[in-house]
Amino acid sequence: MFNINDKVVCINATMPEADWASFSERLVKGRIYSIRDVSPEVFYDGRQCVYVVGITGGAAPDGVETGFCSSRFRKVGAASSHKNQQEGAQ
Helix, strand or coil, rough: CCCCCCEEEEEECCCCHHHHHHHHCCCCCCCEEEEEEEEEEEEECCEEEEECCCEEEEEEECCCCCEEEHCCCCCCCHHHHHHHHHHHHC
């Protein structure tokens, strides 16, 4: 799960062309972003809706800003941190 101010890297920037219309700009795979907000709801599979600094989404029918699914991102350093823990255990 992500928290506000976490640094994340985009690992999936694919989206149907029509869906990009509601965002101020597109995600870029490999680019590092800062989390500016996190939805309080967590989906059944553990994903969250997150909002990143520099990109705003249009309002959904319920008036809430459209965000990105957390599965599009990975915390910066998460993979190398996990690798270092595995190497230390050997």
